[in-house]
Amino acid sequence: SQTIHQWPATLVQPVGSPLSLECTVEGTSNPNLYWYRQAAGRGLQLLFYSVGIGQISSEVPQNLSASRPQDRQFILSSKKLLLSDSGFYLCAWSVGEGYNEQFFGPGTRLTVL
Amino acid sequence: QQPVQSxxxxxxxxxxxxxxxxxxxxxxxxxxxxxxxxxxAPVFLMILLKGGEQKGHDKISASFNEKKQQSSLYLTASQLSYSGTYFCGTEINNFNKFYFGSGTKLNVKP
Known part of the structure; x- marks a missing residue:
């Protein structure tokens, strides 16, 4: 069966510090991968999505970046965090066409102080 | 690009x-x-495809009106377990890219 892992589960970082969030998927190959951010009490904002290794599409350029070094690994990074980067970061995967459901990971709750 | 929920x-x-x-x-x-x-994390309920279909399972169903670019989720005889925030995610061009609405918070009380 397929599983998706995210770590860390929670993170408290000072403004200006770097960030690296990791997401890995097991039990499937060539998944579509997504990073979303959810601010407190708000909806899901698509940040990045990838349909293959090295293929990253950005929706919110700002100070975040994403990489996909391996087929089932998706990394979200920042060189310098801002207060506005606080939120609940969710990684998701799907396979095939868009009409297939997305499976979400457990999320990382990031607080920038 | 983001859909509007109400x-x-x-x-x-x-x-x-x-x-x-x-x-x-x-x-x-x-x-x-x-x-x-x-x-x-959000949990999948259902998908509706272009073509104006309707779907449902148990007492939760949904419709998709392609011409009006609208979808509706119907919760019948609500249960306490239905409480939560419901999001619709829309795909525009079959490019595997989704935009989610801001959510509808549902609170079912005894």
């Missing part, structure tokens, strides 16, 4: 019905519905 919040008594709407300014390829409990 209402923003609903309070129901057990057994009552609710309708959540999702509308887009763009032509839609598919609409996904998810439910999120507080502090947890």
């Amino acid at each position: 209402p923003q919040a609903v309070i129901l008594r057990e057994g009552e019905d609710a309708v959540i709407n999702c509308s887009s300014s763009k032509a839609l390829y598919s609409v996904h519905w998810y439910r999120q409990k507080h502090g947890e």
Whole structure:
């Protein structure tokens, strides 16, 4: 069966510090991968999505970046965090066409102080 | 690109019905519905494809009006377990890219 892992589960970082969030998927190959951010009490904002290794599409350029070094690994990074980067970061995967459901990971709750 | 959901919040008594709407300014390829409990990840409910179909399981169903670029989620005889925030996710061009609405918070009370 397929599983998706995210770590860390929670993170408290000072403004200006770097960030690296990791997401890995097991039990499937060539998944579509997504990073979303959810601010407190708000909806899901698509940040990045990838349909293959090295293929990253950005929706919110700002100070975040994403990489996909391996087929089932998706990394979200920042060189310098801002207060506005606080939120609940969710990684998701799907396979095939868009009409297939997305499976979400457990999320990382990031607080920038 | 982000769809608009309404209402923003609903309070129901057990057994009552609710309708959540999702509308887009763009032509839609598919609409996904998810439910999120507080502090947890969203969980998939159903997908509706271009073609104006209707789907349902148990007492939760949905419709997709392609011409109006709208989808509605119907919750019948609500149960306490239905409480949570409901999101619609819309796909515009079948490019595996989704935009989610801001959510509808549903609170079912005994």
